Amino acid sequence: MIKVLITRKIPQRGIQLLEEAGYKLTIYTEKRSLPQKELIELCKNNDALLSAGSNKLNAHFFEECSHLKAVALMSVGYDNVDIEAATSYKIPVSNTPDVLSNATSDVAFLLMLAVSRNAFQMHKRIERGGWSFFEPTANLGIELKGKTLGVFGLGRIGVELAKKAKAAYDMNVIYHNRNRNTEAEEILDAKYVSFDQLLSESDVLSVHANLSNETKNLFNGSAFEKMKRSALFINTARGGLHNEADLINAIQDKTIWGAGLDVTNPEPMDKDNPLLNLPNVCVLPHIGSATEETRDKMAVMAADNLIAALSNKVMPQIINREVYSSNH
């Protein structure tokens, strides 16, 4: 009987598919993250892995678990996985793209609105009994209508956000990518700009790129310096793309207006983090894909990929397609 390890309780539809396929499932349900040593031990008793969350699957992991027949990630991002190492052991790895683009772009949109009107700090103030009298010049936010949305990484999620921003607020879209996205340029009437132009021209700068050696820490003090003083910085991708200490300084010094983060580095964020007490800042606990509908689709997609691999078929959302080529 094929044995599958699942690193977290996932939506039932995913579990059901794997059970119907006849696999024996081990589901890690403890309320703490799974240390790599334990993960390796558990994998040793299993044939395949469904990894939900950011388990570190590095070269050491694949060296120890080279027997695995497949790894299905329940996430679109795979910065936590050494794909080259997996490929060297011919282990196919899949992710869950597209199905979470709507939900994640919703969170970017939510952060844009929340930060532009300082909604979360206002809520906290009422809780403290601070709603006292009306002041026409207090509590003023910034409007999004007709402003420029700069997207760093105009891929699936960035395009969804840009569509919403255009439809709701007639925002003008500019973007910077490694490669131009000409199809999106046409749909969105988006303008490709240099990284420096993206920084200097955006009213809202939203990050949707992968975390890699090239993008790590890219949004740092010198980047914030180049942004408008009225700009909003939004990150729903990975916390490692921005430098947190520099972001705190930039908001404290009013170098930029504010920030909305669904991702931090590290995660979870400490409750005493100074960002939580700054005006015009909203931090969410990495809930981009956290809707009933999307998590269901992610679980089903991850299960379908695993079933394909374990039936000697190509995983539909394969990341390292090279594992199937004969010269590998």
Ligand code: 8YV
């Ligand atoms: C997940 C994500 O919630 O897909 C991603 O890359 O960041 C989120 O959708 C997270 O990775 C846990 O699986």
